[in-house]
Amino acid sequence: MQDPLDIIGDSSLPNPYEDASLLLNHQAAGGDPADVLYLSLGESWGHTAPGLRDTLAAPLPRHCHGYMLSPYGLPALRRVLRTYLTADHDLAGVAALGSDYDVAVSQNSTRNAMFHFGRLLREEAACEEAEAVVVTSAPGWDYAGVFTALGWSTRSFALVPERHYQPDPQEVAALLREARRDTSGPLLLVVNAQHNPTGANWSPHAVRAMVRAALEVGACLLVDDAYYAVHDPEVTPTNALRILLEELAGTPHARRPRWLAVRSLGKQFHCNGWGIGALTASPGTLTRLLAHALPQYSYVSAVPLQAAMADWLRNPASGRYLAQQRADGAVKRTEISRRLTRDLGYPGSGFFPGQCAAYLLLAVPPWYRNTPGPGKESYRRLCLSRAGVLLGESRMTTPGCTPDHAQEHVRLYTGPPLPVLTQALDRLCTAGLTWHGAPGEKRLAEFPGRTGGGGHA
Missing domain, CATH: 3.40.640.10 (Type I PLP-dependent aspartate aminotransferase-like (Major domain))
Structure with missing residues (x-):
């Protein structure tokens, strides 16, 4: 993803955005921000319509x-x-x-x-x-x-x-x-x-x-x-x-x-x-x-x-761009749905692919929802620390406010190219962050190579 220094800056003043805290904590724990697959807010920082970028680069009145x-x-x-x-x-x-x-x-x-x-x-x-x-x-x-x-x-x-x-x-x-x-x-x-x-x-x-x-x-x-x-x-x-x-x-x-x-x-x-x-x-x-x-x-x-x-x-060209984006979006929804079912074990009731917008709603796996423990970290934080994948909150909220039942689902932003999305699913699968989870201690252990030796981000 984009370098946090470019989009977050330094910490000299308070930052209310939870994603910023998650990413900075992940970096402080030894994680490499460049390795993070950011599927949280509807943002990728690098996929603006090329024709629009060209128009901005041309002389303006x-x-x-x-x-x-x-x-x-x-x-x-x-x-x-x-x-x-x-x-x-x-x-x-x-x-x-x-x-x-x-x-x-x-x-x-x-x-x-x-x-x-x-x-x-x-x-x-x-x-x-x-x-x-x-x-x-x-x-x-x-x-x-x-x-x-x-x-x-x-x-x-x-x-x-x-x-x-x-x-x-x-x-x-x-x-x-x-x-x-x-x-x-x-x-x-x-x-x-x-x-x-x-x-x-x-x-x-x-x-x-x-x-x-x-x-x-x-x-x-x-x-x-x-x-x-x-x-x-x-x-x-x-x-x-x-x-x-x-x-x-x-x-x-x-x-x-x-x-x-x-x-x-x-x-x-x-x-x-x-x-x-x-x-x-x-x-x-x-x-x-x-x-x-x-x-x-x-x-x-x-x-x-x-x-x-x-x-x-x-x-x-702007109309052609939208038409291609719609076609690509349908392919991505289909492939993500297939991978969730085949590789991550999600039942049909565990996710909703939708037909519009740029998100796919995922239920937090029951093995994690049912895990007891005071101060249990959010599933988003877990996916970041174990797999280097930052998913989104199920509901957009004002910083500092978490609505009821917000921890039951997460959002997956479908805007990035398909290879990025499939790589994210591969990582979640390898980390045991599937519907049924990994056996024994695997799902409770640090996913190697993402956060160094520093515990949860």
Whole structure:
């Protein structure tokens, strides 16, 4: 993996990220960071779309190195995104661009946009003391980390393997009704149809029922389309944005709740560090988020990156890149599933390959879950110390916060090339980190050659 000095730096100031601590401790115990196979966060540091890198390396317009006199992003990228999002989500004929919805550039991550959307909803609440409630899935991404920092409380609906991690619309509707009975404050439903971390593609029927349930109780909506473009070739990603606009069509603009759809471009082109994406919302919501709120804390930034992204999206090569990535992703899911079953002894119920996003959810083997002992290290730490493989937490969380049942599963990031993934599975198998574990003391002993003689990382 990438040298920790490049991505973590020194330890002169506190670092809240658990992966950083795991890697530095692993290095201190004698492990070689260059030998680590990093399959934790959706990051590989070396596989950005080549055409996008080439575009950034080419000469860019001189004006993109200065201030923008618009809060909605580099005009060239915004123009491209208005066309791109309308076409990719098939919105023509469903809603009117410029009145039902509009599009702006998201900078400094879609997480930042979610935070300020939550802030806006709190500011507009009729009663400041009323509880604000966000309804999300469990497992799920770290929406709690975004919204609890703003004083929101969270309620979760369950996604379980028995339903292939599909939401139960009746459960969601009941949660929303219960929350509305409990508070007159802001109520927000998060729809993450290409689900992180399971990779499930929520059914259009379920998403439509969830949207209707939210509208019935006056809830606002957040559509998280981070992985809308990341799916197997034969899969049609559920178009939550179009479904939402269809359901709003019969409601006068003045009576429509606030809604926001966020789409990360970093996920589909492997450039997370750029922080660039798209915001789709009603014109009024974009005005409040960007024309009113943005000047309070920032200017439009990373403009050269926005210029490169605009050129790249206009290039047909970007579409070909996504098509190839989808084909490669399907091959990787199939091969990982085969190896988990054949070589690591996983039953079909022990993992979920998914169809979307870039993760595969693995159950922690029962022999390890059932191992007693105070202060037992996490399975992620064990895989790193024994095999030099760093898997991800089953749920994205704010540093320092571990949700209930988070230790029952781990995530395997499927973004790296297939040889890296097969090497990781080989290492886990050799280390006895299989479904049934190695006999006797082998699974309790240090895996030689990974951490030196220094105990667990």
